[in-house]
Amino acid sequence: MESTEDSVDRHIARWRGKAPFDERVEAIVTRMQFLVKHVSQAKDDALAAVGLQEFEYEVLHRLGSRGTAGRATPSELAAELKMSPAGMTGRLDTLEKAGMVQRIRSDTDRRRVDVELTESGRITWLRAMDLRGEVEDSMVGILDQDAQDTLSALLKRMLLHVESR
Numbered sequence: 095m096e097s098t099e100d101s102v103d104r105h106i107a108r109w110r111g112k113a114p115f116d117e118r119v120e121a122i123v124t125r126m127q128f129l130v131k132h133v134s135q136a137k138d139d140a141l142a143a144v145g146l147q148e149f150e151y152e153v154l155h156r157l158g159s160r161g162t163a164g165r166a167t168p169s170e171l172a173a174e175l176k177m178s179p180a181g182m183t184g185r186l187d188t189l190e191k192a193g194m195v196q197r198i199r200s201d202t203d204r205r206r207v208d209v210e211l212t213e214s215g216r217i218t219w220l221r222a223m224d225l226r227g228e229v230e231d232s233m234v235g236i237l238d239q240d241a242q243d244t245l246s247a248l249l250k251r252m253l254l255h256v257e258s259r
Contacts, residue, residue, distance in 0.1 A: 102128065133233055140225035144218050145192075153185050154194060154219040157211045164211035165198075171209065194218060 102124045106117050141151050156174050157164045166174075172182035186209055189195045194215035200206035211219065234242055 100125075129233070133229060136229040136233075137226050140229055141222055143225055144222045146218065146222055149185055150189055150192075150194070151219070151222055153182075153189060154211065154215055154222070157195065157209065158216060158219045158223075164216065165208045167206065167208055189215070 102121055105124060106120055109115065109120075110117070138148060141148060146154070152175055153171060156171055157166060160166055168182050168186060169179055171186075172179045175182070186195060186197070190197060193212055195209050196212055198208045198210055200208065237245065
């Protein structure tokens, strides 16, 4: 017979009577934290399978999902990823050396440089997307469609609340 007790139930039982807390809130928040840890690790493992780290994937993802044929300026990418232009330069250097992106000078403005996914970068990004999608599907797939819709609606409600502050 399969146990219905999870690690959060044991966590709450350890703390019961030792500190004042709302067990329901603690259970919800701790389960969300644990699920995020599990999915983050699984996604990192999926990226490692294609030879990427999270920061590399994020740049490839921003380029691959753009409506500009996989092109952007380094400053656009830095702004989207909320990082400094110098930090973005380092990331682009790493990806360029790996053959995932290339820098292209503008024909009309020598000061402008665009970054573009290479074919290798696009293939790697798409493979990473597939693997990460499998991780997400395996986690959420235990729930039927109605339960997924309900969970999504509840999480959206919570997120809208915290984002409106």
